[in-house]
Amino acid sequence: MSVDLGAYFNQFLQNISLGEPQISRMNSAAEAISRFLVQQYGVPSANVFVQGSYANNTVVEPVDGGEYDIDLVAVCVGPNVSSDKALDELETAFRSTALFSDRVTRKQPCVRLEYAHDHVGSFHVDVVPVRWSGQATPPLEAPRREDGWHGTAPAEYTQWCRNQGPLYIRTVMAMKRWRDEQQPVRNAVKSIVLQVLVSQYMPQTGDDASRMAETFKVLHSDLSRLRVPPVVPNPVLPSENLAKRWTAESFNNFVVELKEAVEWATTIQNTTDIMEAADACRELLGNDFPVLSPKDVRLELLDYSHAQTPAQMGWLEAYDSRYQISIKAVVQRGKRGQTRRPLLHDGELLLQGHNLHFKADLVAPNHVDVWWQVANTGGHARSVNELRGEIFKGKNLQGKLIAEDENWESTAYTGSHLIRSLLVRENRVLAVSPWFQVNIYAKGQPFRR
Incomplete structure (x- = not known):
């Protein structure tokens, strides 16, 4: 490691x-x-x-x-x-x-x-x-x-189980959490089958991350050669095949999930960046795996006066209490985007390369247009001329227009960045959501002003 x-x-x-x-x-x-x-x-x-x-x-x-x-x-x-x-x-x-x-x-x-x-x-x-x-x-x-x-x-x-020792117990607990966090895995393999497979493939390595990573790799290497489930004998009752009811479809789905787990495991083993390693573990094991906080890397929300104003769009700010808007966000997890987790305002520190989905919740007695605005801050974004501040219509990750109450973004630049949404009717801004702060860390890019 x-x-x-x-x-x-x-x-x-x-x-x-x-x-x-x-x-x-x-x-x-x-x-x-x-x-x-x-x-x-x-x-x-x-x-x-x-x-x-x-x-x-x-x-x-x-x-x-x-x-x-x-x-x-x-x-x-x-x-x-x-x-x-x-x-x-x-x-x-x-x-x-x-x-x-x-x-x-x-x-x-x-x-x-x-x-x-x-x-x-x-x-x-x-x-x-x-x-x-x-x-x-x-x-x-x-x-x-x-x-x-x-x-x-x-x-x-x-x-x-108790005789397998503490390394086995720690690995099984981690693998069970992986199974529970990844919905396709939860449906693809029974807990007892996973536990016995761990005992067969787990190396006796003291380091938890290395042991988990190698278990994923060897499991995938052996099982990916098969098209039907292997026989998994009960270790105390060899005549019982614990995988007797494991269907070929569920088994093959399990192998697919193992392949993705191996990709994250490879990142964990090869990276020299503690944040990248912890982030990869979190992708496998969920939010209970700790990562660095924004304070740990000394992030600050810096000046965003470069953000476009409604007046620059030719709009009048005429706020009306009958109109309200707020935004929620989720982080898309998994290399195939099969799992999402909520993202809180000014919450966890995200590694570069995550996809974020924002959704506007609005109250409007009449038809309104929903607009979005992103304001990047910090020296990293400034150094590559990406201090965004424009007001725009919601887009997907390919830059194409989508339902106007949605917007997708990708994390890229170290710093604390902002996004908000606006309700506009007949060139009048009727409501604006509070700024939603997203904290990002890019590998090799320490925070700078």
Whole structure:
């Protein structure tokens, strides 16, 4: 690695770790459900235990109001009970008590109990009724509606995950956040499949960025040779193919997303610029990955008196409170533009080369024309004669006119720059939005006045 991202990854992993009050909420729900199941089925407390990412120490906070959960296994089913009956009896038991009756949702492999949303996202508990298999491997059997019983070893898988060590845990957490941030990846591969693939391809490298980058590269190198999903054996139950339900279409979509991830990973490994490296990590892992702030690079909003005035357009400023306008912005993410994230006024520091989409929100009792204005500031833009200040109609990135309440821009010059929109009717400016400040850093171009 050309730059050291160790502190950035430590902060990132802290940012995505599920904390309080969610952990206490999960523990409280699991304890209440476990007590109920022990009493309902008359089984030892050891027969009800946690499985999944929470037990495996790989749980991450959900993205954008998504879901977080905890999975419970209850060894409570007799040997001659069908899979459907086992799930139906568990569902009936939960519906019979006021404590859980309003929370029950039927699922194919489990019964789900849904809890109220909080500021992190929605929360649920999945409960799987299992039975002893009568053999050493697999020790248990789990039901699936209309599909019978299937061997499972949840406690053994949890122990296997923990045995992989802290580097594996850190890499899985990062890769799970990549999966959650990139919507096509989320739909293309199951979390457990991704976790096992990571164990097969992850190098034992201490540096988080290098380890993640190499995992992406080797994964793509091997999987891109295939047209159908590989067999992914359960590491504690080799007879089970975890990729059994992985369709060829989803697999190939996963390979496409890996290819883009490799491009960002290559940037991370090769750049000597800490901002470029952190920005590439953010493209992969989302806004929880820290980047430098405008203050860190000493950006300032400088003089923009060069901006064109309405009078220079031949317009009269005649503001009317019935007319209002404001603008919102998003940053287009991904080399194919498949993901966008909101951009706040005077917010994060953006690297050059990002595409920004601005949208005007307006209130107007009569027809008006929407105009846009950009005012660049700072020594970088001045040095290349790009101190823009003109008033213009909205355009796309190719410079062609589009819907007048929209406008696209690309980030290019180090500095704090401004954009606003104006409502004009019959050569009168009826409303102007506040200036929206965009902070930009161009590689190799420190801020200068």
